[in-house]
Amino acid sequence: RNGAAGGTKPVIELSDVAFGYTASPVVEDISLTIDEGEYVAVVGPNGSGKSTLMRLMLGLLRPDSGVAKLFGEPSHTFDDGARIGYVAQHASASKKMPITVREVVKMGRFPHVGFGRLSADDWAIVDDALETVGMSAFADRRVTQLSGGQRQRAFIARALAGEADLLVLDEPTVGVDAESVEAFYDLLESLNDDGITVLLIEHDLSAVTEQAERVVCLNREIYFDGPTSEFVESDALARAFGTAANFVGGSR
Template identity: 65%
Template sequence: MTHISVEDVSFGYTASPVVRNMTFTVEAGEYVGVIGPNGSGKSTLLQLVLGLYEPDEGTISLFGQPSRAFVDRDRVGYVAQDVTENTKEMPITVAEVVLMGRFPHAGFGRISSDDRKRTREALRTVGIDHLADRKITKLSGGQRQRAYIARALAGEADVLVLDEPTVGVDAESVEAFFDLLERLNDNGMTILLVEHDIEAVLEHTDRVLCLNRELYFDGPPETFVESDALARAYGIDTRRGEVTT
């Protein structure tokens, strides 16, 4: 089943488009990494997919519905770069944040014991159930990202969309973080990951989208390494591992 479908999409905040004539689909259970230089439209593409913006041209669908009008919102989990930037002082526990994943299911009704059970399960899956009653602001960057993934899991998401989740996370935690994503993917989670670390994307994902305003490459990491897509997209003569974005 097709989870995400992007058809000939163009979009720009101003007259010059940030995303140009992009077409690709993501099937159920795929693990897709999106790479590209700064300002290449990676984050914008994610936001278009999530339905936060309307494309100027073309259509985007989630689970076969137009993404702007998409109703099964809980099927998509979103993990951004550290969102606690603006909520530094907010007193809220990890369990309370993860429980938010249940809010779209509960609507205006009460939180049920089933909601709390799923919250605990999600915390266990990402391995931070012992931190449930901590303030989220007291967690390390890696632990916080796990909490946001747990929120998506608690919401029973089928697709996980991550926007540079490892920014500000220490190297050791990054490894563990990718292990977690791999485990979730093995259990059938569709993952769309935007990441500045090309090396990590090539190592962990099954499929690479390389873009710089338009799509330069779409295929498995092995083929990507042999192609010249990286040099073309980044517009410089680079070798793997030496790209700074």
């Protein structure tokens, strides 16, 4: 499975990237390419540099050495934010946001309409996005009234309304009830089938091994980068995680 687009255009390219917040590097020797249409999971123990790597990929941090590119441009100068849909852990998302689901999804159009009025076509895109994630019936509900899983779907719909071609999700199912988790990953899979590149930062190994076609296992350096089936067979997990055995099996 390589998405409908199935192309080999690189979305993210890191060459020999190193970065540290202080003198000592938090990540180093990082070289990897993620192509259009891939579904990649980045796994690693707490503090292994997953979030840092994501920030480097998205240009929110600049490498101390090496090169990070996003859609072929240096990541830190890339400015077409609508192409990237970012979904954070819901816990950090939105107690302070008493707006409706439709209003959240509408924001996805802002980069396209320049804060102008949405046209009928824009609203059709918003409605399509709501339907794709199965949230049409909740369009007028306030996001504060949603379950964790519904809220994550609303944020995915916002990315779809923005016509994102890269979805980046940072442990998106933390705090989402077990029943909704399955459906949530099914949604990611179907979006990936439609050609959207999915980059999942994940602590829950069961989700990773069920869904992602490629695993990048990180602990400061890359311990493994390859097909999920090979990752499961390899000793990369034990090497990268050491005694962090509580990781194995995930948090579900």
